[in-house]
Amino acid sequence: MEINDPIVLRDHSPEVISHYVQWLYRGVVYNLNENQDTLSEEFDRLTELYVLGHAIKDSAFQNNIIDALIAATEKYNRYPTSLVGRVHAQLPKKSKLWLLLVDMWAFRGKESWITMERTRVASNQHSISDVVRAPAEFWQDVNMALWAVCDKEVED
Template sequence: TIEVVVGQDPDKKSFHVHELAICDRSEFFRNAMKPEWASQRQDGRIVELPEDDPEAFSFYMIWLYSGRIPTLPDPHVPPTSESHHTLAYAYVLGERLLDNDFKNAIADTYVLYARGMPPAKRFYPSNEEIRVIYEGTRESSPLRKLLVDIWACRGKHEWIENDPDLPKDFMVEITKALLKARTNFDSVSRPWKNAHEQYHDH
């Protein structure tokens, strides 16, 4: 086995995992355990991930050995629970570990939440999750597209009014998506045709 040390003090946590199991899934670990890389560490059997979340790695361990994501739509779990929040950190971890299957499983979980699989209610990613995902993923990340699609189709103005500090890239993509969808409103009266006084300063 190898030891994986995740996070920073005081929340740092160690995990022990079978080398073959994790290297089979993660290109990051396949590279990390190559002799030329392992020899550069004080202990070649220890891999440190100081920037990642220990709870997210716990998610990854469950996925690694069971093939399932431990968080699925549950009517008894409120949307603000830590388990939902950890999904975002887990996706970022999957990005770092270069494990597409893990990332895709998390994306599927987000889709299930957004669909509202009965008897669970619909759940959309929180603004904090959006920040975590945008800070930890590449520009072309497909999960970013899911976040944009959710907001473009189901977003409410309160989501922005209550939190104006969303990632700039996210807001740009939302704006582009809404402008592309503008053709759907051709039959709706333009507000500037109704009363020009609404644009006057009083």
């Protein structure tokens, strides 16, 4: 992409672009508390914003989105596994958002997450588990991160 090449935004909703413009002027990333969305909607919106940041090559904006995702996971103690497929499809391999999701599972993951997913599927709250929908490449990266930690502990 050359400096004077146009940036095509047809894949991004006016609402997402509006959130970006608000960030430019206010320096504040879209916030769940301001808009009364569910946590799942917040994770989805933040992912859309990150994808927009990638499209327009605004790494400062992307870093702010990463910070907002981390803050949401810490505040609500929930981790957005449902985003893995979308991140895999819409962003380059090993994007910062992909690596964040891998790290969340590798360093914060718990057996209870899998158990909860199974329960949600069994009770028909979901037709297919978010865990099952995650691409195999994601689980390979999670395993590699876990093994790296184990290797480091053995060396120490």
